Amino acid sequence: MFNQLKPLAALIATALISTGALAATQTLDAGNYTISFDDSLLGLFGTPTLTASGDLAFSPSGTPGFSAQTGSGFDFTNSTVALTITADAGYQLTGFNLIEKGDYFKIGAGNEVAVLGQLRIQDLVNANVNLSNSIASAAPLNVTSSSFANLATTDWTASAGIGQLATSKATVSIENILGAYVPNSGYAFIEKKSAFLDISVTAVPEPESFAMLLAGLGIVGAMARRRRIGA
Numbered sequence: 426m427f428n429q430l431k432p433l434a435a436l437i438a439t440a441l442i443s444t445g446a447l448a449a450t451q452t453l454d455a456g457n458y459t460i461s462f463d464d465s466l467l468g469l470f471g472t473p474t475l476t477a478s479g480d481l482a483f484s485p486s487g488t489p490g491f492s493a494q495t496g497s498g499f500d501f502t503n504s505t506v507a508l509t510i511t512a513d514a515g516y517q518l519t520g521f522n523l524i525e526k527g528d529y530f531k532i533g534a535g536n537e538v539a540v541l542g543q544l545r546i547q548d549l550v551n552a553n554v555n556l557s558n559s560i561a562s563a564a565p566l567n568v569t570s571s572s573f574a575n576l577a578t579t580d581w582t583a584s585a586g587i588g589q590l591a592t593s594k595a596t597v598s599i600e601n602i603l604g605a606y607v608p609n610s611g612y613a614f615i616e617k618k619s620a621f622l623d624i625s626v627t628a629v630p631e632p633e634s635f636a637m638l639l640a641g642l643g644i645v646g647a648m649a650r651r652r653r654i655g656a
Contacts, residue, residue: 455479457516457626461509468504470599470620481508483620491527492616493538493603503542503602509549512593512626520588520625521546521597523560527618528578531569533611538566539604540615544585549594558585560601566615581615588625597622 453460453475460481464472469491470483483506485491493502512518521544529538540562548554560583568579599620605613 453481455624456513458510458512458518458624460624461511462507467506469502469601470504470506473508476621479624481622481624483622485617485619490616491601491603492614493605494612494614495605495607496610496612497607500605501602502604503600505598505600508597508599508622510595510597510624515629516626517591517593517629518595518624519590519627520586521590522586522623522625523584523599523620524623525560525583525601525617525620526580527616528580529566529568529613529615530576530578531611531613532571532573532576533607533609533613534569535608536569536611536613537604537606538613538615539602539606540566540581540583540617541602541604542585542600543598544587545598545600546587546590547596547598548590548592549596550592554590554592556587556590558587560585 449464450461451464453473455475456479460473460475462473467473469485471485473481473483476482491502491504493500510518523544525540527540531538540560542560544558544560546554546556548556563582563584566579566581570576599622601617601620603615603617605615607613
């Protein structure tokens with residue numbers, strides 16, 4: 426019995442090792458900070474790349490892609506991606522802005538589509554700092570085609586932003602949900618085509634510079650007080 430189990434155990438171990446080998450942590454270097462992610466946990470977002478301006482860009486692809494569509498009732502599609510952002514020495518992360526784009530169409534009265542989700546930041550230096558902001562469409566998704574003959578897609582843009590941050594390392598999670606609803610007849614479709622994450626980084630003031638700044642402010646304050654007294 427034990428001899429029969431040994432080959433099975435070896436086969437399972439080999440399968441686990443092979444599965445682990447397929448997943449790897451990838452790192453993108455943006456100059457003043459790095460972005461790390463598990464390439465096996467990207468979901469519907471697709472592999473991110475860095476733009477010339479330093480934004481992180483996602484381009485969902487495949488079939489049916491990052492979309493929700495239905496001819497009856499509800500349909501929802503969701504995916505969440507997590508990234509670790511680490512500032513280089515002498516820099517700090519100060520904010521994140523997310524912009525997403527796609528298109529949609531609706532044919533039939535009462536049909537609806539929706540885009541929602543959250544941008545979430547977990548500070549990995551200050552554990553008590555956990556921030557989030559809801560993703561919202563810039564305009565109502567209310568364009569409906571009156572007939573199949575004039576059916577056309579309409580672009581949408583959604584965004585979310587988080588500022589007032591000062592840390593050297595954070596986990597950024599992007600949660601996306603697309604929804605389509607047809608209560609009676611017709612069709613509703615919505616798709617996300619791209620997402621861009623802008624990461625704000627600033628230089629950390631050196632102690633000497635900070636001290637000089639405080640000293641300068643003190644001198645300015647003293648001069649102002651003297652002027653008031655002299656007046």
